[in-house]
Amino acid sequence: MRHGFTAIQALALSLALAFLVLPVVAVFLQVSPAAMFSQLGGEAATKAIVVSLRTNLIADVIIIVVGTPAAWLLARHRTFPGRRLVVTLLELPLVLPPAVAGIALLVTFGRTGLLGGQLEALGVSIPFTEVAVVMAIIFVAGPFYLRQAITSFEAVDPRLVQAAATLGARPWRTFRAVVLPLALGGLAGGWALAFARGMGEFGATLIFAGSLPGVTQTLPLAIYSEMNRNLDTALAIGGLLIVIAAAMLLAVKMIPSWNPDPNSSPTSARRFATSPSTPR
Amino acid sequence: MLEAIAGLRAPAQGRICVGDSVWFDTDAGVDLPPERRSVGLVFQDYALFPHMTVARNVAFGGRERADEMMALVGISHLAGARPGEISGGERQRTALARALACDPAVLLLDEPLAALDPATRADVRARLAELVGHLDVPVLMVTHDMADAAALQCDVAVMDQGRVVQRGARADLLARPATPAVARLMGANLLPGTARPGPAGLTEVVLDTGGTVLSGEGGTGRVGVVVDPWEVSLVHGRPGDSQLNHVTGTVASLTPAGNRVRVQVGPVTADVTALSADRMGLVVGAPVTAVFKALATRLVPLAGETPPAAA
Structure with a gap:
């Protein structure tokens, strides 16, 4: 009886593994590595690589610059009224379908949208520009960084912050010299997750920014548009995105987070906290 | 703080x-x-x-x-x-x-x-x-x-x-604890009872646990008799010397600490040398009498029953 159940479990695991891994492997079996490289050198792919890298880097800089102080504020004040609501609102885009995010951005920043009139008066038109791509990425990927950053900051012992203050350190110095170094591993992990999500962003970008080659056509959008024209190009881009995603996942798992107890297990949950941060 | x-x-x-x-x-x-x-x-x-x-x-x-x-x-x-x-x-x-x-x-x-x-x-x-x-x-x-x-x-x-x-200073606190809490903190015995004037200018305290104790200090009403463990000796039977105070009971516990043994007899804790504990053959459950001089005791008013001494 027990052996039978174990066998069923093993079968389920094999099935899951095969189903999840086989399509990934298939991409690389379909096109030889040499052909992949030459396809990536083609015009459509190169343009998409440039667009994707540039928009993601700009988006990530904004995510980190705005998200880091915001997360520190939320981590430091764990009991203010409405905190749970604020954190939940920040996490909402994580579970929102990307198409909804795209249409929501459109009705906010589009010509006839909520802020469309004001933006038009300023002579600014956002939809179907590179700015729209950046905004779509920030909207869907930002919460990944925020959530991880809040968790990482919460893991910093408040005693150390107090100690720094009694030693005469102003809040900025405390943050820079004590909090940031201790949370850095977690922050980097959060950034890697945000970058991986941003590189894969498709739905919101398509609706809000369109798919103009060289302007708003990112790598996932290029896969979609090349699929009917040249399957090998689409597969090559797919392979590239798989490699990037795998590298990010590996980086997140290997990031050395500060470990006060050298004897504790290196795979402890604190190193790689992805659970939603909850107010304590 | x-x-x-x-x-x-x-x-x-x-x-x-x-x-x-x-x-x-x-x-x-x-x-x-x-x-x-x-x-x-x-x-x-x-x-x-x-x-x-x-x-x-x-x-x-x-x-x-x-x-x-x-x-x-x-x-x-x-x-x-x-x-x-x-x-x-x-x-x-x-x-x-x-x-x-x-x-x-x-x-x-x-x-x-x-x-x-x-x-x-x-x-x-x-x-x-x-x-x-x-x-x-x-x-x-x-x-x-x-x-x-x-x-x-x-x-x-x-x-x-x-x-x-x-x-x-610590010595003052030891000699004159203002409250029962101070006495306990200093490691002293605290025996609650009721004080009344006793013979020969001494104060007699009827302990809540039974028996009476004489003290050289003045006091009335609810008091705690404070006596340091090292002022308490243990004897078998009834002592006939100048030590006025005796509390008879059985040994409740024996805790060795270096060359000393801390002995619990009824409500009283006594520190005796390991040597004398050995010679007396002290074991848990053995009847024994704790004795101490009237002059080795201090009286503190018990909390809440009399106002604490002016700070």
Whole structure:
């Protein structure tokens, strides 16, 4: 009886593994590595690589610059009224379908949208520009960084912050010299997750920014548009995105987070906290 | 209390000043943040920065004095080590050096020995006492262990339920505890009873546990008879000597501590040498009489029944 159940479990695991891994492997079996490289050198792919890298880097800089102080504020004040609501609102885009995010951005920043009139008066038109791509990425990927950053900051012992203050350190110095170094591993992990999500962003970008080659056509959008024209190009881009995603996942798992107890297990949950941060 | 002084916790009401500078005053609306108070706080768990070396921890308090302070507490050889790599006593000295490096107007020690294991505590306590003796900075230490206060040879203020109930040198507290809590803290026996004038100018106390005790001190009403464990001797049978007080009971427990044995007889704790405990053949359950002189006792009014002595 027990052996039978174990066998069923093993079968389920094999099935899951095969189903999840086989399509990934298939991409690389379909096109030889040499052909992949030459396809990536083609015009459509190169343009998409440039667009994707540039928009993601700009988006990530904004995510980190705005998200880091915001997360520190939320981590430091764990009991203010409405905190749970604020954190939940920040996490909402994580579970929102990307198409909804795209249409929501459109009705906010589009010509006839909520802020469309004001933006038009300023002579600014956002939809179907590179700015729209950046905004779509920030909207869907930002919460990944925020959530991880809040968790990482919460893991910093408040005693150390107090100690720094009694030693005469102003809040900025405390943050820079004590909090940031201790949370850095977690922050980097959060950034890697945000970058991986941003590189894969498709739905919101398509609706809000369109798919103009060289302007708003990112790598996932290029896969979609090349699929009917040249399957090998689409597969090559797919392979590239798989490699990037795998590298990010590996980086997140290997990031050395500060470990006060050298004897504790290196795979402890604190190193790689992805659970939603909850107010304590 | 230390957190209030350091500015980490705001008291509901009051005034905190060091020398001429006011750090906190509810009436004047003053509440300086911790970084603007000249305070060196050694946390109970030391709160060393785990990602910095010992040297950088100390330099965080003040770069100019860092080397001098590390030398003062004897951790110069550990400069390059991280807090996770050194012993508890060394961590404590690092925290002390770090607190001193910012040249504080007052040094606060929050149970500085509580995080250490008992084996090293006595050693570290002695070193701490020696160090603190050399400092020309006022030191305020919070402890639950009278041995710490004894080692530092300082004035002691005993706090009970948030209030200072007695202040003074340790010897005074030992000789004249103001409240039962102080007596218990000093490790003395406290036998509750009711006092009335006794024979020959002595005070007779009828103990709640039965029997009477004579004291050389005056007192009436509800009192606690305070007697130090080392003033209590144990005898078999009824003694015929000058010791006026005897409490007869059976041995409830025997706790050896070095060359002494702490014996619990009914409500009384007695310290006797291991040698005499052996000679008397003391075992748990054996009948024995605890005796002590009337002059070895003090009487303290019991809490709530008479107002405490004027502070």
